[in-house]
Amino acid sequence: MQSALGLHSSTNLVFGSRKGVPCVVRAHVGAERVSIDVQNVNLCFQKDSNVLPILKDCCMSIPEGKLWMLLGPNGCGKSTLLKALAGLLKPTSGKLYVAGPKSFVFQNPDHQVVMPTAEADVAFGLGNLDLTVEEVRCRVMKSLEAVGLLELSQRPVQTLSGGQKQRVAIAGALAECSKVLLLDELTTFLDESDQMGVVEAVRRVVSGSDGVTALWVTHRLEELDYADGASYMENGHVVLGGSVAKVKKFVLEKQEEYKRSISF
Amino acid sequence: MTAAWGTLLCVHPCISRRPSYYNGEGLVPLRSHRVDCFPQKLFSGRQSKQRSWFAGVHAVAHGDGEMPRFNFIQKLKKPSGISFGEELMRLIAGASSAPIAQYISSPRTLLHSLDPRVKQAWLFVLVFLPSRSHVSVRVGIVMLLSVITILFLPRRTWQDQLGRVSFLSVLLLLMVSLGADSIPPIVQTRTPPPQLCGIPPLPSSFTAYKYVLWKLGPFQLTRKGLALGTTSACLSFTVLQSASLCLSTTMPEHLAEGIRWYLAPLRWLKAPVDEIILTLLLSLRFVALVFDEVRNIALGIVARGVQWKKLSSLETAEVFFTFLGRVFKNLFNHSEQIAQAMVVRGFQGDAAAHKVYYMANFSLQLPDYIAILALSVLIGVGVASEIMLC
Numbered sequence: 001m002q003s004a005l006g007l008h009s010s011t012n013l014v015f016g017s018r019k020g021v022p023c024v025v026r027a028h029v030g031a032e033r034v035s036i037d038v039q040n041v042n043l044c045f046q047k048d049s050n051v052l053p054i055l056k057d058c059c060m061s062i063p064e065g066k067l068w069m070l071l072g073p074n075g076c077g078k079s080t081l082l083k084a085l086a087g088l089l090k091p092t093s094g095k096l097y098v099a100g101p102k103s104f105v106f107q108n109p110d111h112q113v114v115m116p117t118a119e120a121d122v123a124f125g126l127g128n129l130d131l132t133v134e135e136v137r138c139r140v141m142k143s144l145e146a147v148g149l150l151e152l153s154q155r156p157v158q159t160l161s162g163g164q165k166q167r168v169a170i171a172g173a174l175a176e177c178s179k180v181l182l183l184d185e186l187t188t189f190l191d192e193s194d195q196m197g198v199v200e201a202v203r204r205v206v207s208g209s210d211g212v213t214a215l216w217v218t219h220r221l222e223e224l225d226y227a228d229g230a231s232y233m234e235n236g237h238v239v240l241g242g243s244v245a246k247v248k249k250f251v252l253e254k255q256e257e258y259k260r261s262i263s264f
Numbered sequence: 265m266t267a268a269w270g271t272l273l274c275v276h277p278c279i280s281r282r283p284s285y286y287n288g289e290g291l292v293p294l295r296s297h298r299v300d301c302f303p304q305k306l307f308s309g310r311q312s313k314q315r316s317w318f319a320g321v322h323a324v325a326h327g328d329g330e331m332p333r334f335n336f337i338q339k340l341k342k343p344s345g346i347s348f349g350e351e352l353m354r355l356i357a358g359a360s361s362a363p364i365a366q367y368i369s370s371p372r373t374l375l376h377s378l379d380p381r382v383k384q385a386w387l388f389v390l391v392f393l394p395s396r397s398h399v400s401v402r403v404g405i406v407m408l409l410s411v412i413t414i415l416f417l418p419r420r421t422w423q424d425q426l427g428r429v430s431f432l433s434v435l436l437l438l439m440v441s442l443g444a445d446s447i448p449p450i451v452q453t454r455t456p457p458p459q460l461c462g463i464p465p466l467p468s469s470f471t472a473y474k475y476v477l478w479k480l481g482p483f484q485l486t487r488k489g490l491a492l493g494t495t496s497a498c499l500s501f502t503v504l505q506s507a508s509l510c511l512s513t514t515m516p517e518h519l520a521e522g523i524r525w526y527l528a529p530l531r532w533l534k535a536p537v538d539e540i541i542l543t544l545l546l547s548l549r550f551v552a553l554v555f556d557e558v559r560n561i562a563l564g565i566v567a568r569g570v571q572w573k574k575l576s577s578l579e580t581a582e583v584f585f586t587f588l589g590r591v592f593k594n595l596f597n598h599s600e601q602i603a604q605a606m607v608v609r610g611f612q613g614d615a616a617a618h619k620v621y622y623m624a625n626f627s628l629q630l631p632d633y634i635a636i637l638a639l640s641v642l643i644g645v646g647v648a649s650e651i652m653l654c
Contacts, residue, residue: 111601116516158552
């Protein structure tokens with residue numbers, strides 16, 4: 001699909017379609033350079049004559065070098081937006097820009113991990129890069145160390161727990177040394193300590209490297225503390241974006257409103 | 265993961281009469297304070313009556329983060345008088361989610377450090393040698409394989425592997441040995457018996473040679489049966505156990521790299537070697553997903569508390585067809601998602617262009633040369649036995 005769209009994970013994703021015509025978009029907001037820019041994106045699924053709109057006029061800009069969280073209720077279109085950013089889905093209209101190279105981590109690690117052992121899977125994403133075996137080995141070991149799985153590097157994937165498989169998937173993304181990380185509910189399968197371990201690992205990657213941006217889809221408010229900014233989606237469009245405090249306040253207010261609506 | 269949630273059980277009467285949890289050594293009855301909620305509190309009115317079988321009991325235990333070694337579905341007490349359909353579904357739900365003879369990374373033994381190409385050469389020879397050599401060589405190979413397995417694999421693993429393979433081989437030995445000549449085919453001779461022609465019958469052997477070695481009722485053990493039985497049993501044991509030993513001590517990608525090395529000459533014939541190897545690697549990963557999916561869906565059906573006894577044969581079959589349909593649907597969904605993941609990770613459909621790193625430096629070391637020498641000796645013994653003893 002990616003090649004059909006003219007996209008490649010190791011190059012800048014530049015996608016825009018106005019009336020179905022792809023165009024090159026370079027994103028800047030003021031003086032600040034952005035890594036992800038979404039402008040008036042609409043995405044519909046069509047089955048027979050029924051058209052189901054998933055994304056409705058979505059707008060979002062994420063500055064370079066930030067860990068950005070994307071929140072929202074189930075079915076609001078977060079994962080769809082992330083897949084569109086990864087190039088897996090083609091928007092019906094609007095503009096998308098993602099700096100490259102980029103990596104995507106799926107919600108379910110069984111969909112992401114494709115090789116039989118942990119280290120082979122981490123190395124799989126490096127297959128299209130022109131690297132020496134030593135460099136690949138170094139990247140794989142560093143990535144596995146970052147997620148705390150170095151001692152399990154040769155374990156068959158099916159013997160790992162859900163959380164460990166998720167960490168292998170994250171290590172695969174880290175090994176690609178991408179400029180943009182698209183992370184879809186990474187902590188779903190993790191226990192409490194692992195959740196924080198993974199958030200901290202991503203935080204370290206974003207803070208420690210030059211210009212790495214992460215867009216993190218989550219439902220957990222406590223993970224917001226690690227973010228530089230956040231956006232909130234509802235019913236297919238981004239209703240709020242900005243500082244963590246602003247989005248957190250908004251979400252808490254919505255929770256209170258919901259509690260009041262169900263109490264007698 | 266030093267302290268992981270060990271076991272989370274959702275217990276209902278179909279699985280166990282009494283809620284319990286696994287503490288690393290065995291099942292422990294659940295104490296009252298561990299019961300989080302009762303079904304009557306969860307559902308009300310009609311819903312409660314309909315789902316009164318459901319007991320939403322959650323039990324938690326701390327583990328060491330390792331894979332559970334205990335199959336709780338099988339160990340939990342079975343309700344008495346369960347139907348065949350339920351028994352079969354429970355059997356599927358209780359099966360291991362890991363394929364047989366998977367790679368064991370720890371403890372690392374001498375066999376782990378052997379070059380995979382040498383191990384594959386051994387495998388190849390062990391498949392062909394027993395079929396041609398003398399019975400003593402066949403038995404010798406079986407004993408050699410058993411000793412190597414016991415020496416190099418952890419106790420629990422070799423007991424499991426040798427137990428299963430030995431059982432199968434002994435069963436095969438008995439069936440083939442006794443069955444080969446026990447029911448002789450009725451053959452109409454093309455000439456009249458010697459008595460009718462006035463010819464004296466053939467004299468019985470003056471030596472101790474006997475074709476029938478042992479006879480009991482309709483069963484008889486003959487020389488032909490013994491030869492067939494030992495050949496099939498030894499061959500089965502050798503093929504299965506050598507493959508298990510190789511898979512247990514070689515990483516899947518190293519195996520694939522070894523096969524790629526052997527298939528390399530086929531590139532001259534324009535054979536898609538890289539594609540074959542990538543397909544093999546993906547299959548090795550997918551096999552585990554298939555096992556997992558089948559087990560999970562079966563577990564889901566068992567947990568639904570289907571009233572199997574009230575189902576007719578047709579309805580039971582319908583449940584199994586639904587089960588199969590669901591398995592295939594989920595597996596196709598998995599395939600699609602994996603294909604998407606591969607695309608996102610830079611794979612563009614050309615196996616030759618996307619390099620797969622095997623993380624291994626293949627170079628023959630001293631143990632490899634010793635293994636090659638031993639293999640040559642074994643081939644020599646096999647050939648000599650064929651010439652001198654057969």
